[in-house]
Amino acid sequence: MDKEDTKHIIKERSKAYATQLWELIRDQVNKHPAETSAKNRPVPPRKTAEYKWLLNLLVAAPYVLVVTFTLSFFWDFDGLSATFFEYSFNFEGLLRILSISGLIGFLTNWLAITMLFRPTHRRPLLGQGLVPSQKDRIAYRLALAVSEDLINPEIIKQKIHESQAIARYRKKATVYVKNIIDDPEFRDGLKKLVVGYVDEMIADPEVRSSIAKSLIEQIDDAIEENSFEKVALRAYSFLKGREMQDLVENALQKLPTGIEKGLNRMDHFLDELPEKLDEHGSVIEDLVTSLLYKLINQLDVQALVEDNLRAYDERKLEQLIKNASNDQLKYIQYLGAVLGTFGGFIIWEPMASIIVLSVIIGSVILADMLIFSLKKKNQP
Template sequence: MEVEEKKPVTTNTDSSGEESHFKKLGEIISKYLEFDSGSTSKDIRATSAPTIAKLPILQVLKPIPWILCALFAFSFLWDFQGFGAEIFGLSLQFEGIIRIISVSGMIGFLTNWIAITMLFRPVKKRPLLGQGLVPAHKDRIAYRLSHAVSEDLINPELIKQKIRESKAISHYRLQAIDHIEQITEREDFRKDLKTWLLEYIDSMVQNPEFRKKVSDHILLEIEDALQNRALEKAALKTYSFLSGQTLHQFINNLLERLPVTAERNIGYIEEYLDEFPEKIHRNSDKIDEVITLLLYKLINQLNVQNLVEENLQKYDEQRLEMMIRNATNEQLKTIQYLGAVLGTIGGFVIWEPIISLIGLSIIFGAVYLIDWWLYQ
């Protein structure tokens, strides 16, 4: 028997019907796959963003610039004119001290305010004022930050280590098996699955192109198998002659009866569903190994540095500023107001260097000792 070689036939006529069947299968799976959110491992839950630390000292420092402005204005009315004193043989002149310390304090505040403002402003480059440090070096900041993240924070080796330490793969495999066991034991799931399977087989068999493609493939396989077997070939030709139909017609008739055969034997799927969880348990080590290997390959292909850098470069200047300010705003404000305090201290040094330095040394020394004692 000679079989004419056929070119593979691509089935396109019923692609929409096949899609609808698989969509229905997806709906069945989604209907029963409802994982309990409370069973998520605590180690891998997303953590909420830490709140910005509220610094109590900031509330104390905030009025200082306004006090200094008021003292500066008051110095024009009265500034210890003609006041003086003698302490330990040192002659002290108090005239002008209010203006000195107020101006020094305001300069300290303004210089810190300008320095912090210059980190972010101007956003766009200006002819005379230039551009803020962060917007001017946005690309460089993105590169450095992405490099630090990829090298030290979430590099592939660290991710692999965390996967091994957390045992997340085995954890979720056990969770999935427990869930599969619960689903496969449900009668409504088995009924839905069997109904879908029978409908799918019937729709495929009703497609003439599908039957032709399968029968052509079987004929080619038979021809290859009987290539050097003359006796079997002769027996096959004899059977075709006696039955009054070609082998192609015989195979096609078998395919048409496939839905009836499937419906008659659909009960075997019950046995398969009963054994399915146990089969997964028996091959748990291999499953974990395969999933781990796939994850490692995915991680090795993931370029963390490029991913972080590309996303940071998409940030506009204002968004980048807000990101930095949201994390450090309280500290930046404290630095500004501390500038006023340090400037005021500098004013006392300008007024009377020796006594001021001695007093400051005593004060700072006492603060350091108290801090050391509390720390211990």
């Protein structure tokens, strides 16, 4: 067996024992689950309309307008007129004017909201919805805003520093490691693994010979030629009547027994390990912080957000926006029917309608300002 084959055997056996060591550690990790301190942030509740009945009332407006428009074909205040304060009002055709104006207001708002999202894919004549057609630009602008103002390396570093997260988790990690290494089952398994690894390696004559040869080469390289140490080694080999290779291999054969006797030192090392981790806690924290900062500096937040938004399905994006603002979109849609109906009054009688609508709108605005002011004063 040549040197390369021996190295391959050592490498494969080392991998096998490394796998066993990992399984031993994994079993201990499963046996001692780490405490999870992450808290799930509550989902912000969807803001619903304060006056739900008003939305339900507005939903009926398009249906009422359709019925009114249908009725106008059979009866529409035919020949009906009236005089108020010497001002003559002709009601003939009013139903059709109001119903058409209201339906136009409803349909234009419905079309505007629909065109935000549909069609999802470009059509030859219908084009494409605003959000799908501008998805790349929206993704870029949103990612830019997120990376500059919300999540960037400097903000992440600041939050890590302010929260003292590394120090807290280092302390928790030390306690966690202590719980694992204090487990007698873990220590017994680790000792058996070490002894088994050394015993299997030394038991193979080819491997033992390769290790001995490597040790001799390292000793020769470390000792100067014609030095006292090298002369002493040669004299020792001559007096024993054996080659240095045989002497080293013989010493290696006794290695497993020596390791078994010295395993109490491993216990001593494991006992001191948590204390050593605490003693060098600041060094560990500085090292972890430095590595974490290097990782953060290499993190391109803008590209990460932009790529994820670009890959986001248009229908999912539409559903996301609608789920967050469905009531408000419905208000806009159905309110168009009411505003369109008011527009019909202006078409019918411009001057009188403008005066009445101005009074109504002004009253609503003043009432809103008054209520808002009162609520603001009552807030603590």
